[in-house]
Amino acid sequence: MKHYARLACFVGGTVFGSAGIRLLTSKEAKKVYTRVVALGLRVKDYVMENVTAVQENAADILAAAQDLNDAADAQEAAAQIDDLDEAIPAE
Numbered sequence: 001m002k003h004y005a006r007l008a009c010f011v012g013g014t015v016f017g018s019a020g021i022r023l024l025t026s027k028e029a030k031k032v033y034t035r036v037v038a039l040g041l042r043v044k045d046y047v048m049e050n051v052t053a054v055q056e057n058a059a060d061i062l063a064a065a066q067d068l069n070d071a072a073d074a075q076e077a078a079a080q081i082d083d084l085d086e087a088i089p090a091e
Contacts, residue, residue, distance in 0.1 A: 023029060
């Protein structure tokens with residue numbers, strides 16, 4: 001009995017496999033695959049546009065932050081020079 005069940009599973013798998021191959025290689029299936037791939041490409045383009053916009057915004061924020069840091073460093077350097085000028089007596 002055990003062998004018949006295994007044989008039935010093998011035969012059933014072969015039949016479904018053959019039907020599946022025919023179904024997957026049909027013209028209608030190829031049309032569906034083409035449409036799915038085309039949709040995937042459109043989604044990829046949309047996502048890449050959004051990623052590019054986010055990267056540009058991040059670059060703008062980084063540049064503004066670096067400008068702020070440079071300005072703060074310049075003010076600190078000027079303050080240190082002023083402190084040194086006050087500490088050194090005028091002749």
